[in-house]
Amino acid sequence: MSDVNKISLQQQQSEIERNFPELLAAKEKIEERAGLPPLEDAENGKVVTRFPPEPNGYPHIGHAKAAIIDEEYARMYDGKLILRFDDTNPENERLEYYAAIKVGLDWLGVKYDKVKNTSDDIELIYQKGLELINSGAAYVCTCKQEVISKNRREMKSCKCSILDQNQNNDRWKKMFDKFKAGEAIVRFRGNMSSENTVMRDPVLFRILDGKHPLLGDRYRVWPSYDFAVAIEDNIDGVTHAFRTKEYELRNELYYAILDALKLRKPKMMEFSRLEFKGMPVSKRVLKPLIESGKVSWYDDPRLPTLEALKRRGITPEAIRKFVLSLGFTKADTLAPFDVLESFNRKIVDEQSTRLFMVKNPKKLVVTGLPTSTITIPNHPTKDLGKRNVTVDENFYLSSDDTKDLKPESKIRLMGIGNVQIKTVSDHLTCQYAGDELVEEIPKVQWVSQKNFQKLKIQIPKALFIDDNFNEDSLEEIEVYVEPYYLELKEGSEIQFVRFGYCRKESASLAIFTHR
RNA sequence: GCUCCUGUGGUGUAGUCCGGCUAAGCAUACUGCCCUCUCAAGGCAGUGAUCCCGGGUUCAAAUCCCGGCGGGAGCACCA
Numbered sequence: 001m002s003d004v005n006k007i008s009l010q011q012q013q014s015e016i017e018r019n020f021p022e023l024l025a026a027k028e029k030i031e032e033r034a035g036l037p038p039l040e041d042a043e044n045g046k047v048v049t050r051f052p053p054e055p056n057g058y059p060h061i062g063h064a065k066a067a068i069i070d071e072e073y074a075r076m077y078d079g080k081l082i083l084r085f086d087d088t089n090p091e092n093e094r095l096e097y098y099a100a101i102k103v104g105l106d107w108l109g110v111k112y113d114k115v116k117n118t119s120d121d122i123e124l125i126y127q128k129g130l131e132l133i134n135s136g137a138a139y140v141c142t143c144k145q146e147v148i149s150k151n152r153r154e155m156k157s158c159k160c161s162i163l164d165q166n167q168n169n170d171r172w173k174k175m176f177d178k179f180k181a182g183e184a185i186v187r188f189r190g191n192m193s194s195e196n197t198v199m200r201d202p203v204l205f206r207i208l209d210g211k212h213p214l215l216g217d218r219y220r221v222w223p224s225y226d227f228a229v230a231i232e233d234n235i236d237g238v239t240h241a242f243r244t245k246e247y248e249l250r251n252e253l254y255y256a257i258l259d260a261l262k263l264r265k266p267k268m269m270e271f272s273r274l275e276f277k278g279m280p281v282s283k284r285v286l287k288p289l290i291e292s293g294k295v296s297w298y299d300d301p302r303l304p305t306l307e308a309l310k311r312r313g314i315t316p317e318a319i320r321k322f323v324l325s326l327g328f329t330k331a332d333t334l335a336p337f338d339v340l341e342s343f344n345r346k347i348v349d350e351q352s353t354r355l356f357m358v359k360n361p362k363k364l365v366v367t368g369l370p371t372s373t374i375t376i377p378n379h380p381t382k383d384l385g386k387r388n389v390t391v392d393e394n395f396y397l398s399s400d401d402t403k404d405l406k407p408e409s410k411i412r413l414m415g416i417g418n419v420q421i422k423t424v425s426d427h428l429t430c431q432y433a434g435d436e437l438v439e440e441i442p443k444v445q446w447v448s449q450k451n452f453q454k455l456k457i458q459i460p461k462a463l464f465i466d467d468n469f470n471e472d473s474l475e476e477i478e479v480y481v482e483p484y485y486l487e488l489k490e491g492s493e494i495q496f497v498r499f500g501y502c503r504k505e506s507a508s509l510a511i512f513t514h515r
Numbered sequence: 516g517c518u519c520c521u522g523u524g525g526u527g528u529a530g531u532c533c534g535g536c537u538a539a540g541c542a543u544a545c546u547g548c549c550c551u552c553u554c555a556a557g558g559c560a561g562u563g564a565u566c567c568c569g570g571g572u573u574c575a576a577a578u579c580c581c582g583g584c585g586g587g588a589g590c591a592c593c594a
Contacts, residue, residue: 331522331587499553
């Protein structure tokens with residue numbers, strides 16, 4: 001052995017090649033992958049994935065991650081994607097959210113092969129529940145909630161668990177009329193002494209009196225998430241199911257339910273949650289902000305909802321690239337918003353009209369201008385057309401650009417030519433100094449006093465800083481822009497030169513995307 | 516507290532299952548140069564990781580084993 005180490009690596013290599021060529025052949029190394037990692041047990045043409053949101057709110061970046069992963073895998077294997085509204089809790093769900101989620105997916109460009117609702121299958125789910133009751137794998141429990149959780153903690157079974165099949169059947173029937181909400185639940189016979197608390201006889205059905213957005217009050221016995229997902233994934237033919245990491249402990253239950261019913265088991269996998277720092281997703285924290293007026297609505301550009309991202313100028317293509325770049329991992333991550341921005345910038349750059357914009361205007365009077373019509377290209381490299389601006393001797397510059405100016409110094413008014421400063425006071429005066437491009441002369445943008453437009457730009461910042469609401473999270477600035485702004489379509493992305501990308505919201509408002 | 520998951524440069528990841536090809540690839544961020552009538556995009560180059568720590572196995576470990584530590588999650592008649 002030590003002899004081996006005395007010879008050089010190269011010699012070792014050739015030794016091996018001579019004596020054991022199969023060693024090298026076996027190791028045809030794995031190339032760097034492009035997209036998501038391959039799926040286990042995935043057969044081309046047979047993969048079925050599903051995206052199962054609960055219609056209880058507006059879709060956000062977390063939904064986007066899940067949906068994109070689901071779709072990518074379905075595509076990767078020529079399979080199918082099912083959009084399934086997981087609507088098993090009438091107390092939380094609303095009709096408008098079904099629609100909002102579809103709109104969001106549409107915008108993202110996620111195409112599904114089938115839409116359905118868990119609530120479509122409620123009768124079938126009852127059937128499966130009854131089957132479990134009849135096989136003794138489930139029982140109806142009428143203990144008080146506190147008792148149940150106490151028993152769970154103490155790993156003790158309750159008296160309901162020893163009921164016989166007839167008694168359980170009887171109770172099951174009563175759940176549909178006699179029992180009131182909260183008086184009875186059906187529980188899966190798991191294992192009260194399991195270390196996984198999820199397995200301590202979890203809930204399969206409970207009574208809920210809320211009005212279901214689709215079914216009204218036709219039903220009041222509703223399956224729990226765990227039961228519904230297991231059954232639905234099975235009957236939908238799902239082969240690979242993905243969910244976020246916090247569900248991981250529920251896998252044991254998922255498979256146990258399927259086993260008890262002797263049903264085929266999809267492969268369940270989990271990935272880390274996607275959330276941006278300082279951009280909460282939960283309704284629990286957003287709702288009060290909206291109610292107090294600190295945030296206008298769920299499409300406020302500071303939020304990570306799809307609607308907000310869209311208003312802010314983030315493109316769906318960028319979101320997809322971004323999500324894919326995150327990979328399929330379980331590591332807890334601090335999502336890199338700058339990567340999203342970078343993808344977005346590259347996409348948006350070539351479509352964005354470049355406009356001049358002036359912040360904190362400072363007046364400039366130019367003498368000797370040779371022309372009164374200036375033609376400016378809308379993009380430095382792409383052919384996005386040109387625009388004409390008529391000017392007189394009065395201009396505005398950003399005061400940032402005028403700070404260092406002294407008499408005699410030269411600047412170049414972009415698209416016009418060089419000027420030489422003559423006087424500096426509350427306003428500047430200067431003299432036209434030719435059109436020759438000189439590298440050292442700073443180039444600044446301007447607007448003409450003749451025809452500028454006032455515009456408000458909203459600049460979204462982190463909503464929260466260390467769990468505290470950031471009172472300065474939405475900066476608003478008043479600026480002057482060229483009149484050409486008015487001709488651009490609402491919703492279009494523009495770049496204010498040397499400032500950054502913004503999305504036109506209306507004639508008087510633009511939202512800052514990123515720089 | 517118990518249980519589970521997780522830990523690669525500032526950040527996100529690839530590689531980890533099947534130890535050597537890589538003293539670790541890519542992206543982003545940052546810096547510089549080129550290009551440019553933008554501080555954008557594009558091109559090029561650079562800074563930056565003893566792969567959480569400590570042991571062990573091995574000729575060889577980010578990769579396998581053991582023990583720590585850090586972070587997250589679950590412990591609901593919500594999903």
